[in-house]
Amino acid sequence: MRLRVDWRASAALVGTVVKWLSVPLLVPLAVSLYYGDGGVAAFVVTILVALAVGTAMERVGDIQNIGSREGFLMVAGTWLAVSIVGALPYLVAAHGIPGVAAATAPMSKLANPANALFETMSGFTTTGATVLGEISFDRHSHGILMWRQLTQWLGGMGIVVLAVAILPELSVGGAQLMDAEAPGPGIQKLTPRIAETARALWLAYAGITAVEVLLLFGLNQAGFADNMGLYNAVAHGFTTMATGGFSPEAKSIEAFTGIVQWVIVPFMFAAGTNFALIWQALTGDLDELFGDAEFRFYAGVSGVFTAVIAGLLFAGPTLDVAVGPVAGEAEVSLRHAAFQAVSIVTTTGYASMDFAQWGEPAKYVLFLAIFVGGSAGSTGGAVKMVRWLVIIKSLKRELFTTIHPEAVEPVRLGGRALDESGVRGIYAFTAVYFALFAFGTVFVAIDASRIDETLSAIEVMSAVAATLGNVGPGFGMVGPMGSYEPLTNATKLLMVGLMWVGRLEVIPVLVLFTKSYWQD
Amino acid sequence: MRLRVDWRASAALVGTVVKWLSVPLLVPLAVSLYYGDGGVAAFVVTILVALAVGTAMERVGDIQNIGSREGFLMVAGTWLAVSIVGALPYLVAAHGIPGVAAATAPMSKLANPANALFETMSGFTTTGATVLGEISFDRHSHGILMWRQLTQWLGGMGIVVLAVAILPELSVGGAQLMDAEAPGPGIQKLTPRIAETARALWLAYAGITAVEVLLLFGLNQAGFADNMGLYNAVAHGFTTMATGGFSPEAKSIEAFTGIVQWVIVPFMFAAGTNFALIWQALTGDLDELFGDAEFRFYAGVSGVFTAVIAGLLFAGPTLDVAVGPVAGEAEVSLRHAAFQAVSIVTTTGYASMDFAQWGEPAKYVLFLAIFVGGSAGSTGGAVKMVRWLVIIKSLKRELFTTIHPEAVEPVRLGGRALDESGVRGIYAFTAVYFALFAFGTVFVAIDASRIDETLSAIEVMSAVAATLGNVGPGFGMVGPMGSYEPLTNATKLLMVGLMWVGRLEVIPVLVLFTKSYWQD
């Protein structure tokens, strides 16, 4: 049997990424040095491992041989490899190094390797589902919690580069629409070489992160946010722009003042926007942004979810529905509605209050939002705006051609007729996505009978949807103030797979499991 | 504004159907006369109304003007009209006729017109969701309960004719595949004229019903089924072949012996099979049946659901899962698994035990089955086998073309390449189906906060899926021994709409709500 894939070339390129992981690891190392929290050993070990493993892998093959098949393997392998190497700091902190360094977090839930892998994959996929349970600096060092936040920021950067520079090359499951979605002087024309494109978007990504960090820390300095010190400002800057949702605060964004919550909303919204459009807007071309079909749809959908939830939260008691502690206060209802709608629609997963305590109506509406997803070319996950838009348009077309069977009507997006194979790819993606959701739900429901907690249907479904869609929190036990820890290791490993598959647009990972990929 | 639709022609044809409804109404009339149960007035009144209304409607327009647009309106209008006229016996029985006849069921839940319409639409759409609550001859006459069973048998016959003779003409949402699915000397070639086709299928439908009735009554006469008298044999014959699921027994098929349950399984399976294939098999061509791609898939899916559920029911305790009272008994586990799997997959909705009491694992598996549906051209509802098969095949194609972007690969079914617009139609159908499910769920969840019962997510979702898919029972309050009655009138009217839309393959009804249908 002769392989059609040069897996050595893929491994070599994955090795390069693993090697370079040692550079961002200097950040939590510096944090640990600053706070003197004893976490230094964990990062030094991981840096050495990343350098050694990365360099060794680089020698396995020749990256000149990377073609499109090798590209699929490289992308999937990268997220897996960094999640394994990136879990080392958690494991070292929990177990120490026998005879060399003591454990700094001996009681941590991350002592269980399945938990450590879950938390790291949740980080690099910008999911934000956590197994920590009790989040506090008493249990984990400042360095470890900053590494947790940083994995999301790195993952988000990887996703933007992937979506803008790599997936369109592989023309996967409608991903080419991202390209079509930047009309006029597209990003490709703007900066012809992939490396340059990636650099431009990295600049936008890092720049907006810096602006958010400064704003949040500014609020603190101005006396509007006592607990938003520089550490918290940086930590939340990292996880907002990644639509990540991890927070070093156990109560997520509920820990902060209303003004902080309001300030975070537009940054979450930006993180769910196509970065190519943001780049064009930053370079002065606002028309591209506001004229974009997906962006307008995204803004509309976010607005509708906000309005509906605000109405439900505000009107609560008169509807005879328990909607939590906010009913009847306009600003509070609107703030939590806008925050939670944008947070879930963009798949950020922050919580401004424990929405798992909301009444059934608002909860069901928020549950639907778990499937929506940000824009293509953003750091948001789930199904994504452009796919829903194309599905809606193609359904309208279907109704029209049912009455006019002779009509040949293309689906149009931003004035451009879409290729039928692109439309088909979007349907295929969505079908696979919901199939994974359905089978994941059945697996988890059956497996959850082995744990002590009794999970309701909405708890199980939200947990599966929130990991597959890289949203993070669900309802009930896995709610925004809860934890995935009580689930079995089998379920947690399944969810590691769901986060991984969901983050990489599903199809590019699934092809790796076909015979045709390896042989034909 | 000039209408492009001759609604008068449609109304005239609907009138003909309403007029002819008076003939089957003679059946419950005869039953009421035989039992002397006082129900005669209800049927006499309804017969007179059907004749009068039907005749009047026939004069509204000229059925010569029926084109394909008028066909959509006629089909949707027929199910609505017969459900309204067919609700009259329930209302007359509950309220009587002032000064003429006393009410025979004054305490009936059907006194509420929304409930009466729900029960009748549930009958004619072969859904089998009930609002009766307490089913007993103490409360409702033999005539009324036979009419309830008969609405399903009539609805099933209408659906077979619709699927085989009318929808392919309208070429709707992949319905043309039904046609493609009868390969070789297709039913169209066998009996070229639509009227003849319809007659052949009616013969098969009535013939198999008669065989089942004789078998069930034979078991009674042979001493194997004390309570399966002629009345019950006929009643269950009517609702098996329609994949209807109504039963005059409060405990559904749990009321009968194990042998009765086993006998009913193959008849449910036949009812979920394409009737064109059954007709060919009956006329000696078994190869057409066993070689058919959809039939093989249907048999396989039914077998897998049976095996999984049997395993869960049998192994229950060793999995540490409460699975109800059957664990550890092989024949009992297999019987209930086969019965319930086939009942739900075919969308019959009979229950051999209260599956709402099963443990979570088996319940979730059964919940998935609610979406499966019988074969095209059968009386089964939901998404249907051929659509799932095409979706699976097109997903395989998508994975293949992801690696081989240059390949042009059609989706093949039974050796025949499918038209891309047919594949698209199937995706569109499925997308609309699940969108209706999602929005129905949110509506019902919100609306259910106005009733006294607290509904869980799985109760709400199963209720919506079971009405949209014409399955009937769901879980919890709406389980097989339960009732939809406690839901609000608004929810029940929404579900009347879901049953109606779901039964008529969704798209043909939705087009009526587009401007393009009426004007362009």
Ligand SMILES: [K+]
């Ligand atoms: K997230």
Ligand SMILES: [K+]
């Ligand atoms: K049914």
